[in-house]
Amino acid sequence: MKPAENTLPQQPDKEIIEPQLNLLLTTDEDDDRPVYIAGNFNNWVTQDKHFQMEKVGKGLYHFKFPVDFNYPDELLYKFTRGDWSEVEIDKYGNRTENRSCKQHSGVRKEHVAKWRHNWLPFKPNFLPKVHLVSEEFEIPQLNKKRKVWALLPYDYETSTEHYPVMYLQDAQNLFNEKAKFGNWEIDKKKLAVMAEYKIGKIIVIAVEHADNERILEYNVGNTVLGTGQGKKYIRFLTDTLKPFIDENFRTKPEREYTGIGGSSMGGLVSIFSGIMYPEVFGKLMIFSPSLWVVPKIKLSFWIWKNHKTLEFTCMPEEMKVRR
Numbered sequence: 183m184k185p186a187e188n189t190l191p192q193q194p195d196k197e198i199i200e201p202q203l204n205l206l207l208t209t210d211e212d213d214d215r216p217v218y219i220a221g222n223f224n225n226w227v228t229q230d231k232h233f234q235m236e237k238v239g240k241g242l243y244h245f246k247f248p249v250d251f252n253y254p255d256e257l258l259y260k261f262t263r264g265d266w267s268e269v270e271i272d273k274y275g276n277r278t279e280n281r282s283c284k285q286h287s288g289v290r291k292e293h294v295a296k297w298r299h300n301w302l303p304f305k306p307n308f309l310p311k312v313h314l315v316s317e318e319f320e321i322p323q324l325n326k327k328r329k330v331w332a333l334l335p336y337d338y339e340t341s342t343e344h345y346p347v348m349y350l351q352d353a354q355n356l357f358n359e360k361a362k363f364g365n366w367e368i369d370k371k372k373l374a375v376m377a378e379y380k381i382g383k384i385i386v387i388a389v390e391h392a393d394n395e396r397i398l399e400y401n402v403g404n405t406v407l408g409t410g411q412g413k414k415y416i417r418f419l420t421d422t423l424k425p426f427i428d429e430n431f432r433t434k435p436e437r438e439y440t441g442i443g444g445s446s447m448g449g450l451v452s453i454f455s456g457i458m459y460p461e462v463f464g465k466l467m468i469f470s471p472s473l474w475v476v477p478k479i480k481l482s483f484w485i486w487k488n489h490k491t492l493e494f495t496c497m498p499e500e501m502k503v504r505r
Contacts, residue, residue: 201287202251207235207243207261209294215268217243221259221280223252226381229264257283261294266381270294280380308336310386315427322422323414324399329353329390330423332431335383344432346384346439348467349419351400351448353388387427389419391448400447402454405475416455420462436464443467450475 207217219233220226227233235243247253258280261270272278273295283290310333318327331353335345350356376382392399401410419442428435442463444452449471456466 200246202249203247203253203283203285203287204289205235205245205247205292206289207245207292207294209241209243209297210273211294211296212241215263218262218264219245219259220262221257222254223257223259228262228266228269235261253286255284257285259283261292263297267298269298271296271298310334310336311338315387319423321415321418323418324411326392328392331388331390332427333386333388334431335385337383338385338432342432343383344434346382346441347387347424347427347431347433347435348384348441348443348465349387349389349424349463350442350467351389351391351444351452352396353390356386356388385427385431385433387423389423397447400451401475402451403476406477407475412451412454413458415451416458419455420459424462437461438464441465441467443469445469445471447472447475 205219209217217235217237218229218231219235220228220230221233224230224233233245235245238244260278260280262268270278275296275298281292313332313334315330315332317329319330321328335341335343338345376384397407397410399411399415401407402412402416403410424435424440427433433439437460440463442452442455443449443466445468449468450473452466452468453471456463
């Protein structure tokens with residue numbers, strides 16, 4: 183008789199038990215999308231191929247943690263189909279709390295009733311507080327002024343917490359419903375969701391671009407676009423803006439809690455910020471960078487004598503570049 187598709191071979195626990203922790207997941211809703219584990223051990227990355235589960239049957243998935251896995255005191259995690267818009271939910275369609283585990287070996291059985299599909303609702307009470315830092319923030323390196331925004335955690339005014347900071351370019355397109363070139367909706371799709379799902383709370387510092395001089399400011403050195411002002415702009419971020427933000431907001435100023443990011447030319451200048459100041463920026467969030475501007479750029483020269491890690495996220499893939 184042919185065995186049922188959603189059952190394991192007989193005595194699965196005895197076959198799987200070994201020194202490493204094994205997660206055995208069953209789900210009532212199944213399709214062709216892979217299942218990933220996101221947690222406090224991988225910065226809650228939702229599509230980390232190192233933590234992709236193996237499909238062993240219909241509605242049945244298995245993952246074995248590596249022998250050299252560094253277990254946190256308490257393992258916190260969720261199952262996703264590759265994005266927070268496709269995260270596990272309960273049978274009523276509500277979000278679930280983070281799963282918790284202190285095992286380092288054996289088999290742990292888990293179950294997901296349903297998966298969210300294509301839409302991750304946000305709740306207004308988790309929206310960040312939008313604060314105008316300055317209408318005309320001085321940029322002495324360029325002899326210019328610029329509008330700068332801070333997106334603060336929803337409970338910033340009632341808490342005493344200190345927060346990681348992400349510096350993002352092109353503020354006009356980050357949370358503006360009427361943005362000319364599209365809206366990232368970072369306030370809704372990232373900050374509100376992170377807070378509600380207890381993934382973490384951060385401060386986003388959003389710097390508006392220079393309109394007609396945007397490319398000039400984001401262009402670093404001599405490129406196919408000519409000579410840019412990117413190096414001066416980066417020094418503004420590191421030498422002027424960041425010290426001001428750290429002094430006036432409750433931040434965690436260390437490099438491991440400081441990131442920078444952007445898209446297109448904003449992504450390019452953010453990459454160079456990480457290369458030039460690895461002691462300042464420990465994380466990069468890069469979307470579709472304009473690498474064609476510097477066709478000879480090579481990642482092989484990204485070496486740092488202290489062998490620290492610069493976390494480089496180039497959507498939709500995540501990679502870590504050794505520094």
